[in-house]
Amino acid sequence: MxxxxxxxxxxxxxxxxxxxxxxxxxxxxxxxxxxxPALTDLPARLSEALAAPLEFPALHQAIVPGDNVTIVLERDTPQAGALLAAVWKEIASRGVAPDHLTVLQPASYRSQPPTDPRDALPADVREHVTWKVHEPATEVECAYLASTAAGERIYLAREAVEADFVLTVGELAFDTLLGYRGTSSSLYPGLSTAEALRRSHGQGHDELSPDDQRPLRELTDEIHWLLGGQFSLQVIAADGQNVSAVVAGQADAVLRHGKKLLAETWxxxxxxxxxxxxxxxxxxxxxxxxxxxxxxxxxxxxxxxxxxxxxxxxxxxxxxxxxxxxxxxxxxxxxxxxxxxxxxxxxxxxxxxxxxxxxxxxxxxxxxxxxxxxxxxxxxxxxxxxxxxxxxxxxxxxxxxxxxxxxxxxxxxx
Missing domain, CATH: 3.90.226.30 (LarA, C-terminal domain)
Structure with a gap:
């Protein structure tokens, strides 16, 4: 302009x-x-964010050699391949083998299947990393996690429940149902059962602001805590498929900082x-x-x-x-x-x-x-x-x- x-x-x-x-x-x-404006140095910015995250040690310091790691990658994340490659670089330096890494994406009502995010990984790594889109209709896909404070029994994808280390990767954005999408929202209902998906399906809250209380958002945060998930890597969109900001660290800190960035940019x-x-x-x-x-x-x-x-x-x-x-x-x-x-x-x-x-x-x-x-x-x-x-x-x-x-x-x- x-x-x-x-x-x-x-x-x-x-x-x-x-x-x-x-x-x-x-x-x-x-x-x-x-x-x-879009970041012109996304790989460098990702490296910086993962090496000095918010309220959390550097990512590679949180991983134990031999860990089974699950990356929960939200659908439609800008520059998903670059994000995955940056995370792999960090955890590989800690001795995690490619066949100990699973990239898990949530189910969705949308008919468009996600594209394979592993293309940005080195060729000798790509074929050994597991990529899976959760299938909620199959009960064997889920394992019991825990019960919420309200007494609801939560079932999540086995790849998340049984992993040694889980980190969420996605886009922080305004959302008509959740108020804010990002961090824990990739876990539920998309990694749960078909019934959980059905119950969470709604028209949105036109009368609420993003910062108003949202029961579904509070539930996803509680589930993240029950899972023991702490680390999150999130981005803010720019134009097209680009990224304007990167935030990594302890999930609550990432969400707080992300809300400020969203207010400034969108x-x-x-x-x-x-x-x-x-x-x-x-x-x-x-x-x-x-x-x-x-x-x-x-x-x-x-x-x-x-x-x-x-x-x-x-x-x-x-x-x-x-x-x-x-x-x-x-x-x-x-x-x-x-x-x-x-x-x-x-x-x-x-x-x-x-x-x-x-x-x-x-x-x-x-x-x-x-x-x-x-x-x-x-x-x-x-x-x-x-x-x-x-x-x-x-x-x-x-x-x-x-x-x-x-x-x-x-x-x-x-």
């Missing part, structure tokens, strides 16, 4: 590799938020509701799907004026998922909310975010979706960037958001 005397020019990255540029009169722009506050919000969605470590688009629309909804306009830039081409189709088949977006809650489809959160947004504001969608489908979803399809230009050619107050799927928006004094 750069500015002149009377206008402000924005360059918004969206889709896989596209950039939209626009100039807006400075007195129209209520506020703007762009992604934080929290967006506006002084008043604008009539127009321009929001861009770039492909990230999780891909470019309805979930990213819906999260970005949700961010715009929280600040745009009632019946205002949201213009979303994307290259979305994923087929409509079950919850999205339920919105299409409803009489109004609001009418879809209760059936979504009752049916709890795999894309419940994304569909709920979409329904709430198109009930609140007028949504203009630039994507690769069929225009008939977009219209059936109560949105206005845009053909190209020229149509975006025409919508922006007005004088109403506006806000601009880059990396919308990662952004937490709110009004000042709210």
């Amino acid at each position: 750069h500015s002149g005397m009377t206008d402000v020019t924005f360059q918004l990255r969206y889709g896989s590799n596209l950039t939209y540029e626009c100039s807006l009169a400075a007195d129209r722009v209520v506020a703007s938020h762009l992604p934080p 929290r967006f506050e506006v002084p008043a509701r604008p009539e127009l919000v321009l929001v861009a969605v770039e492909a990230d470590a999780g891909g470019h799907h309805w979930s990213q688009v819906a999260a970005a629309l949700d961010a715009a909804r929280h600040i745009v004026a009632r019946d205002g306009r949201i213009v979303l830039l994307s290259e979305l081409e994923e087929e409509a998922t079950d919850g999205i189709l339920m919105i299409r088949d409803a009489r109004t977006p609001r009418d879809a909310l209760q059936p979504l809650r009752q049916a709890a489809p795999a894309d419940l959160i994304a569909a709920t975010q979409l329904a709430r947004t198109i009930d609140w504001a007028n949504v203009y969608l630039l994507s690769r979706q069929d225009h008939d489908l977009v219209e059936d979803l109560f949105m206005i399809p845009l053909e190209d960037e020229n149509e975006v230009d025409r919508i922006l050619d007005g004088d109403e107050p506006c806000a601009v958001i880059g990396g919308g799927q990662h952004t937490l928006t709110h009004l000042q004094n709210r």
Whole structure:
């Protein structure tokens, strides 16, 4: 972004590799938020973080030679291969053999399978390291861990329960269910049973801030403690699939510091509701799907004026998922909310975010979706960037958001 005397020019990255540029009169722009800069020296920063972690000894000092180590790697973690390679370098220096290392990823309702994160490991190591995606439907996959203070019996993946040392690796981010995703949240319900996944599946807490009490988040933290897990390596997203910050150390300290970093990098506050919000969605470590688009629309909804306009830039081409189709088949977006809650489809959160947004504001969608489908979803399809230009050619107050799927928006004094 750069500015002149009377206008402000924005360059918004969206889709896989596209950039939209626009100039807006400075007195129209209520506020703007762009992604934080990416680290240019990620391997060096990872080495530093693992050698001098927060409130914990250096990682290699916490490992005993011959330990069976399990890395719980959250899905959709930016630069997951680089993170795994950095951890391997540390634990290998302590005498851990490749066949004593398991990389375990949680189950998910999402249909997209994760990609093999071992590609960044040395070739002679890669083939000996076990990589596994947890399968919750098979009871033999889980072992009894302990009972919580509330008396709930917790079952987790055997690879976590029976390991000598467990560390969590993932992305710290705002989350509509948990408040904050990261550290312990990769353990539960994704490494537990199918019943645990079902119970934890919800529409999100639209009425709560990230720092409000969240029972599910408190449960994951308790499970992490019961497991004896202490060390965590987490990153903060930048643009695309990049990383803006690295935090490693004792899990509670990592979460505390991560919350401060998120507030500095991905929290967006506006002084008043604008009539127009321009929001861009770039492909990230999780891909470019309805979930990213819906999260970005949700961010715009929280600040745009009632019946205002949201213009979303994307290259979305994923087929409509079950919850999205339920919105299409409803009489109004609001009418879809209760059936979504009752049916709890795999894309419940994304569909709920979409329904709430198109009930609140007028949504203009630039994507690769069929225009008939977009219209059936109560949105206005845009053909190209020229149509975006025409919508922006007005004088109403506006806000601009880059990396919308990662952004937490709110009004000042709210």
